[in-house]
Amino acid sequence: MAAPRKAKPADANARRRLIDATAKVMRDEGYAAATSRRVAAEAGVKQALVYYYFPTMDDLFVEVLRTGAEAALERMRTALTDDDPLRTLWAINSDSRLTGLNTEFMALANHRKAIRAELKAFAERVRDIETAAVAIALRTRGVDLKEFPPVVVSMLIAQIARSLCNEDAVGVVTGHDELRAFVERQFDRFTADDGDAVRVRA
Amino acid sequence: MAAPRKAKPADANARRRLIDATAKVMRDEGYAAATSRRVAAEAGVKQALVYYYFPTMDDLFVEVLRTGAEAALERMRTALTDDDPLRTLWAINSDSRLTGLNTEFMALANHRKAIRAELKAFAERVRDIETAAVAIALRTRGVDLKEFPPVVVSMLIAQIARSLCNEDAVGVVTGHDELRAFVERQFDRFTADDGDAVRVRA
DNA sequence: GTCTATAAAAGGATAGAC
DNA sequence: GTCTATCCTTTTATAGAC
Incomplete structure (x- = not known):
């Protein structure tokens, strides 16, 4: 809710890509495969960025x-x-x-x-x-x-x-x-x- | 199949307890929680024993x-x-x-x-x-x-x-x-x- | 906002004593 | 058959540079 939500939903913002990437990994390989490194790679960003947007993996x-x-x-x-x-x-x-x-x-x-x-x-x-x-x-x-x-x-x-x-x-x-x-x-x-x-x- | 199967099914053999313990952990906390250490503790044995009975966790x-x-x-x-x-x-x-x-x-x-x-x-x-x-x-x-x-x-x-x-x-x-x-x-x-x-x- | 680097913990799996 | 000890990998999460 209090998370960054752009007025201009640029199609390539990292937060959204992380969410989509996580969904994809979960679908393809199960939730256990959805690690911070794995979803970051899928979204084309570095692992640490996950924790910039989401306090914990559970929040993601x-x-x-x-x-x-x-x-x-x-x-x-x-x-x-x-x-x-x-x-x-x-x-x-x-x-x-x-x-x-x-x-x-x-x-x-x-x-x-x-x-x-x-x-x-x-x-x-x-x-x-x-x-x-x-x-x-x-x-x-x-x-x-x-x-x-x-x-x-x-x-x-x-x-x-x-x-x-x-x-x-x-x-x-x-x-x-x-x-x-x-x-x-x-x-x-x-x-x-x-x-x-x-x-x-x- | 080739695993140890006693003629006398002693009620306290470790292999069976590991299987039961794993089922319990999976039911209660999900498969991701069923780690070798966790199921061993649940079965009352040490972690390494898991690998005596089962080559990998997947086999378990x-x-x-x-x-x-x-x-x-x-x-x-x-x-x-x-x-x-x-x-x-x-x-x-x-x-x-x-x-x-x-x-x-x-x-x-x-x-x-x-x-x-x-x-x-x-x-x-x-x-x-x-x-x-x-x-x-x-x-x-x-x-x-x-x-x-x-x-x-x-x-x-x-x-x-x-x-x-x-x-x-x-x-x-x-x-x-x-x-x-x-x-x-x-x-x-x-x-x-x-x-x-x-x-x-x- | 994104990165590099790293700490700290947990996991799978093996070696070898008993 | 069961244990202790240990190795190596992977993971979550944080610190701090840019």
Whole structure:
């Protein structure tokens, strides 16, 4: 918050490059590889400069999380106004760049309180936005919200998409095609306006 | 494989204690905290002994994964013969001890090939076993396997349960009650034998 | 704001005594 | 099989020149 924030966001300022470089290293090689020397090299600066901008490495990690979170949230807010919010949410949560980083932060959060708090706050904001988008979509389509609460549908979409990404990352693909086809079928049900749609049992 | 394996599994042999200690440290503080000195202290032995049993730390990590995997697989095989396999699978994948370790290994696998290969192999065996259990359960209950392929149902159960655990770990609980209630409703549908069950659209 | 240099700590791994 | 002692590398973090 009190960190240097330029009025003119020059595209080559070191602080920003360090944040981006850290995200990249974490994604590619895991958080344990994101040392001050490694991220400095990636950003094209010297190691000591890391500590000019960030008191500790943990502070840098938190900034990476915060910056990525803002970008992700912005992206998600557009899903609110999208033509097909459900599929858009699926697409967003299928971005391996995001899910990969998320896995690293989940692991990091296990033993760093500052990161856990930040990740929790971010996850809850994401859930709220995603749920709002889903609520609108379901209402528009006349879905029974008692049987399919928006928060449930948004969690299912987000978590299943991420699970597939996580498995992809380690090379596990068994059942993925089948699951994707199944999800697509559910989207069709929720999208359809005919009597064969989702209001059975409503 | 070629490692010392006693005919009499004395409850206090150091190799086993090192594996257990490493799992504990990884669960509690993350994989980065599982250093040779740290796990040795946890196991009540000296640091150098780690390298007597394991050539490198990576070998130790792989053994932790392998040992945990065998135990988990054994647990899952019982689900095959269980009275209520679907709910049993849900329960197994809701064990925070397992999901916590899994998160660590997912992150580890991002940058250690040996662990990625091992994790992939384990995940695929788990999927096969879980899918087999689900297939039997669904067939018994007369569910249309075209609409609900066993591999899809097993993935949904496992991944959603794990997602809830992962979120619990960072303190996120928004929507959890609603999702759990939703899942329970689905289990009821799959369990029910009346005409209101799952065969609609079949 | 960015650098060089270095202190101080921690980690992986090995040698060799017992 | 377990220990002590040690080496070498890597890391975080700081001091101070430019």
